[in-house]
Amino acid sequence: xxxxxxxxxxxxxxxxxxxxxxxxxxxxxxxxxxxxxxxxxxxxxxxxxxxxxxxxxxxxxxxxxxxxxxxxxxxxxxxxxxxxxxxxxxxxxxxxxxxxxxxxxxxxxxxxxxxxxxxxxxxxxxxxxxxxxxxxxxxxxxxxxxxxxxxxxxxxxxxxxxxxxxxxx
Numbered sequence: 001x002x003x004x005x006x007x008x009x010x011x012x013x014x015x016x017x018x019x020x021x022x023x024x025x026x027x028x029x030x031x032x033x034x035x036x037x038x039x040x041x042x043x044x045x046x047x048x049x050x051x052x053x054x055x056x057x058x059x060x061x062x063x064x065x066x067x068x069x070x071x072x073x074x075x076x077x078x079x080x081x082x083x084x085x086x087x088x089x090x091x092x093x094x095x096x097x098x099x100x101x102x103x104x105x106x107x108x109x110x111x112x113x114x115x116x117x118x119x120x121x122x123x124x125x126x127x128x129x130x131x132x133x134x135x136x137x138x139x140x141x142x143x144x145x146x147x148x149x150x151x152x153x154x155x156x157x158x159x160x161x162x163x164x165x166x167x168x169x
Contacts, residue, residue, distance in 0.1 A: 002048035005106050007041050007086035013066070016078050021071040023080055025056070025064045029100040031087050033058075040066075041086040048086065092153070099151060101131060101143060104158055109133060109141060112149040112159040118167065121158070141166070 011027030032040055032053070039050045052069040059065060071077050092103070101124045109118040119135035124143070126132075131143040141162065150159040 002041055002050065002088075004048065006090065007048065007088050008105050009084055009102050010040075010087045010100075011085045013042070013080050013083045013085060015081055016074050017065050019074045020067070021073055021077045022065050022067045023071075023077045024059075025066040025085065027062060027064065027085070028102055029087070031092060031100075031103075032056075035091055035093060037087070037091060041088065042080060042083045043086065044080070044083055051080075089156075099153070101126065104133070104151070106156060107151075108155075108157045109135065110157050110159045112161045118160075118162070139167070 010029040010031060011025055014024035014026055016022070017024050031037070033056075037053065039052045041048050042051050043049075051071070054067045054069045056064045056066045068080075071080065089103075089106075105121050105123060107121050109121055110116065111118050118141070119137055119139060121133045122136040123134040124131060125134050125140065133141040133143050135141065141160070147160045147162065148158060149161055151157075152159070
């Protein structure tokens with residue numbers, strides 16, 4: 001069984017494309033292409049299910065036309081419209097480069113100066129100009145690059161230097 005903490009959201013399926021089971025995929029992270037993934041995880045009726053990729057082609061920097069194995073008709077593809085798409089953390093190579101905000105969901109946030117665990121990132125609030133980490137207890141932390149001191153993908157931790165008094169608000 002695939003657990004929510006083992007994956008992170010990379011996009012959403014849109015409308016059906018054509019009659020042979022293709023579907024539009026809007027994504028925030030092209031990790032599926034960078035690591036040559038065999039499958040993506042879809043949330044179908046609240047259950048995380050792996051779907052093997054037959055082929056895909058890019059339409060833009062954030063949209064692809066996706067074809068999954070055994071999804072061969074317009075009707076079968078329509079059943080997947082509006083499904084959230086996830087990618088397994090275990091398949092993401094540890095790299096020094098930048099990661100997407102959605103990748104950080106489930107990471108522990110550590111205050112860099114004290115080493116204190118602040119909380120676990122439950123969601124990303126990107127509805128405003130300033131992106132925020134929403135912790136499991138509801139606390140909002142600015143996701144500003146200048147506050148981040150380290151991202152440890154192996155330990156699933158992000159270290160940040162937080163402004164004095166932020167946690168007492």
